[in-house]
Structures are given as structure tokens and as C-alpha cells.
Amino acid sequence: MRYMATYDLMETVRNTNQWLGASAKALAAYPMFSMAPNPALHWMGAWGEVTERTFARMVVKPDWGIHSFTCEDGKDHVVQIETVVERDFGDLIHFSVQGRKRRRKQVLLVAPMSGHYATLLRSTVISLLPDCEVFITDWHNARDIPVSAGKFDVEDYTLYLADFMRELGPDTHVIAICQPAPLTLAATAYLAEQDPDAQPRTLTLIGGPIDPDATPTDVTDFGHRVSMGQLQETMIQRVGFKYKGVGRMVYPGLLQLSSFMSMNADRHSEAFLNQINRVMKGDASDHDAHNRFYDEYLAVMDMPAEFYLSTVERIFKNGEIAKNTFTVDGHKVDIGAITTVAVKTVEGAKDDISAPGQCVAALDLLTGLPDSKKASHLEPDAGHYGIFAGRSWRNNIRPLVLDFIETNSPKPAKKAANKNAAA
Known part of the structure; x- marks a missing residue:
């Protein structure tokens, strides 16, 4: 192949x-x-x-389609998408609402690199804009990245996240959705050891496979059934001459889409x-x-082959995050080193991709974090998509996440009273 x-x-x-x-x-x-x-x-x-x-x-990469936003003043304000950090495999972008006072809550949404574009989180972004300054990781389609840009695996992904967090500073609230949850946890722990002042204030992990073996699903079973050699031979292909990434080894988005569709073909x-x-x-x-x-x-993107293969091998097969044995650039990351970042997990009771138990396992790994900074939520009747988009997210999960962020944010300083004011 x-x-x-x-x-x-x-x-x-x-x-x-x-x-x-x-x-x-x-x-x-x-x-x-x-x-x-x-x-x-x-x-x-x-x-x-x-x-x-x-x-x-x-x-075709879908457009964000977020052109304007109605603020509390009743007026429509233009939304500009600004690139904050530009990298070969993904950018950090900001949804800047023009003419609006900057929001105190600064949120970094970590989008999945699992076959779909970050625009999959469009409704999530829109739901957070009224209360937050929203930033998101905008991953690039591997077919359009020249071979000269080099490799991109789970360690590179983790380092990208660490750099994005450094760029935004310590008053950031990170929300990792689905696939990137374990690597975002690792990036936070990496900063806790290497650059403590750059750690985010809170970390919310939504439906991610921190411990895939906690509650096995068809996805985790597949990871154990096939060997890495089988995956390389059957799933990995080389980009053709039509695209800028000609010659790059990828896991094609069209192949991923066929897998998605076959799960619910009827x-x-x-x-x-x-x-x-x-x-x-x-x-x-x-x-x-x-x-x-x-x-x-249906809008799918190719993943770098080394990212796909290392995800299967290190996250699913070897369970390096679950066992706290994950290494980044030769450094063993200790998740227990997180001692100040408040962490919340969110799971859906009907999630058939990352089943309940896989994400909440993160709290047991946070041995250095006091229980007062740990929280979890299980959303009844919500599937995988529903925990970050749709009615369950809007009505139940979003308010809980914003309350969690508010609880663990520094209170704004009160303005000093004017001593010269008339009695």
C-alpha cells in the first residue's frame, strides 16, 4: 500500500x-x-x-464561517481570524472580535488531529465566544506539507502544544477535545517540569483516551488486534504528484473516512x-x-504517517500516558509533576469511541494535585460528538466548564475607592 x-x-x-x-x-x-x-x-x-x-x-477544507458576532451591546462585531503562531504542521489562531473589550477568560481549544479539520469545532468556538477570548490549534493537511518540513509524531505534537501554551501565558484555560487529551495532559506535565511559569491555569479534558484499556471499545480493540507491521502495510500511503506533499508518507483522510462511514453504514x-x-x-x-x-x-485531511503510527503504538498499544511512562525529546514526563493546574474531565455515557472511564483515568495520574483541584462530569445520554457540540454541550457541559474556569481564575482586583469623593 x-x-x-x-x-x-x-x-x-x-x-x-x-x-x-x-x-x-x-x-x-x-x-x-x-x-x-x-x-x-x-x-x-x-x-x-x-x-x-x-x-x-x-x-476541500471548510471555511470557519464565523464572520460576525452579536455582543452584549446588541451590535454585530466583525470576527477576524488572526494567526498567532505559524508552524509547518499547524497554527495557533485567535478569533478576535473587533470593537469588543477583551475577555478575561482566555481559552485554548486543542482540536483533534484525527482525520477532520479543526473546523469540526466550529459550534464549540461559537458557544465560547460570548464569554472568552478563543484560540484554537489549526492543524494542516499533511498532503500539503512538503517532505522537507520533516517528520511529525506524538512527541512533536506535544512540543507544539507546549509552545502554544508558552505563547499564550499562564492565564490560559486549555480545553482538549477527544484525541489530543492524553498529549495535552503530557504537554502540561512537560511544562510543569521544564517551564512551570508557562503552565495553564486550568485543563479540561473532554472524551479523550487517557487510558484506552479502562473501558475497551471497537477503536481500542482494533489497536490491539493489528500489529504495527500490518498498519504500515495496509494504512500508510505516499502522497501523489497532485499535492505539495508529494512523496510524504500519510494515513489518508479518504481511508479514515471509509472507516468512519463503515461504523454506521446503514x-x-x-x-x-x-x-x-x-x-x-x-x-x-x-x-x-x-x-x-x-x-x-466528509471534509477529511491526511495525517502524517509517523503521527498516526506513534499514536496507535504509544497511546493505545503501550499505554504510555496511562502508565505514566511517556517521553518527549528524551525526557520522561511525570504527570504527577502537575501540582497547580486545576483539571476537569468530561465524558459521555453513550460515547462508543472513548467510553466512560478512559478520560477520568487522568485524575488518578495526578498524584501531586490536591483533590480540591480535580473535577469530573459524566453527561447522561451523550455520545462522542454530543459532549463538545450540540444540545448536551450547550445546555449542560459548557456552563459547567465555564464555572470550573471561573472558580479557578484569579478574582479581578477591586477598584480603590476615591477618597476625595463627596461624602
């Missing part, structure tokens, strides 16, 4: 399906067919429209069939619920 031909074959299949959809849509739109309306042609046109959109979205098939029927009846729109969800879900 580790050849350009296999990577280009997947792209060829995607491109062909996009072309077939566009052709069917165009053919069904011929004016001559309107002389004798045929339901089969209407269905073919609807199929073509849905198919073209589906396969076209797979290679549900996805029904969703697309229903959408075709809606398009045929004229009930669909460009931004309906189906398109809003799948435009984001």
Missing part, C-alpha cells in the same frame, strides 16, 4: 464519482427532457446533485437516500441540516 499509485487510485475513484454525479445532474437538466417529464430523470438529477456535492467536499445510507428524495421533491436547500452536517463530516 505504501506507493503513490494506491494514493492516486483513491483520488481517482473520488474524482470519478464526483464527475459521474455532475454528469448525471447536467444530463437530467437538458431542456428537451421537460417535454415528457419522467420521474426517473428527476431522481437521476437529484442523485447526481447529492453525489457531486458529497465527493467534492472530501478534498445510518449514512439512509441519510443520503433521504436527501436524494428531498432534492427530487425540491425540499432541500444549500444549508439544510444534511448539508451542514455532511459538508463538515
